[in-house]
Amino acid sequence: MNNGIIVKGIGGFYYVDTGDRIFECRARGKFRKEKVIPLVGDRVKITIQESSGQGVIEEIEQRETELIRPPVANINNAVIVFAIQKPEPSISLLNRFLILAETQEIDITICFNKIDLLQDQELSDLMGIYEKIGYSVIGTSTKQGIGLKDLSQKLMDKITVFAGPSGVGKSSLLNAIQPNLRLQTGEVSSKIERGKHTTRHVELLQLDFGGWVLDTPGFSSLSLDFIGEDELQYFFKEFNEFVGMCKFNACRHLSEPDCAIKKAVEENQICQSRYESYMQLLEEILQTRRY
Structure with missing residues (x-):
């Protein structure tokens, strides 16, 4: 065989x-x-x-790892790509991708693409949110050739899922890194600010400098209802130092008094947008359990 x-x-x-x-x-x-x-x-x-x-x-x-969406096996690295503009980044969806990757305990890099479209301070503020949590964050622009070397180093000798919404430039980035891939790219709709689906299926592509990468179809939504309601908090990395410090052992960090997570949000130790994503995801998980 x-x-x-x-x-x-x-x-x-x-x-x-x-x-x-x-x-x-x-x-x-x-x-x-x-x-x-x-x-x-x-x-x-x-x-x-x-x-x-x-x-x-x-x-x-x-299998060493198994993702549900996209359905792939043995991935040990994830690059989550979001555009700075065109389309506007959905922080809620970005957080969902991060949680999905965290469930597999794989290396994660956040790639903010099209950085030539945003002012330096705005970009720095956005990247800073995730760098503070401990994520590896890079900024890229295929038009200006920015960050491509850094991105290549993140892919070298690994099996990487290259994920994100449609229209953020995933295929363009891969073509810039390795032109012979010749992946189809699409424009962003000016009416709905949403990308066209140019990647039709999941495919593993071999890189000349070592490693494999999966260019996956873009997603405008991502369900995480397979995660248990008590598990979710552990996939928000910045929660870890506060988990177990609440008044109640079974605290869900919603309306309970003396909650260490809510206090950390009030003191800007946890970003408000991340906490809002946690509350939204937890409500979705609880709603699914009710039915």
Whole structure:
């Protein structure tokens, strides 16, 4: 059998890179019976049918990580891309992406793109919110060639999910880093300030300088209802030093008295917008549980 990695999956066919070439493969029926769906990023063992040259996925190695959206396996790095303008960044959606990545305990970098469109002070204030929490933050501009070297270093020798809403410039950034990728790019609608979906499927792309990157379809919303109501607080990194200091052990940091998290917000130790995202997500999780 040959070892490889699934780099793309479309319509029941999986494309497996063995290092020498990419084979179009089907998965054994046993996976359907076991309710296991092969994912892009899976390390697999395949057999090759001499008559057709196609492959069959025989085994899927144990996954180190597994994201639900986008559905990918064995990612160890995440670059979350948001534009500074065109479209305007949704801080709520950015926080959702961060929480999703935190659930997998992978390295996270926030990339604010199109920084040529914003004044330096406004950019510094926005980046500072996340740098204070402890996130790695970089600013990029494909038009001015800013930050591309820093971004390349974040991708080197890692398997990275490159995620964010449509229209923020994910494909343009990857094309700037490695032009031979020739990824399709789209303009932002002037009427609705929303990007067009140019990436149709999840695909793992090999980088010349080492590593793999997933250019994923953009999302305008992101559900996190798989997270438990008591777990959510632990995925907000800046909450950690205050968790356990509340008057009540089961404090949800909403309307309870003597809440250490709410006090930290009042004292600007926790950013108000981050706390608002926490409250919004918790309410969504609780609402889902009611039904």
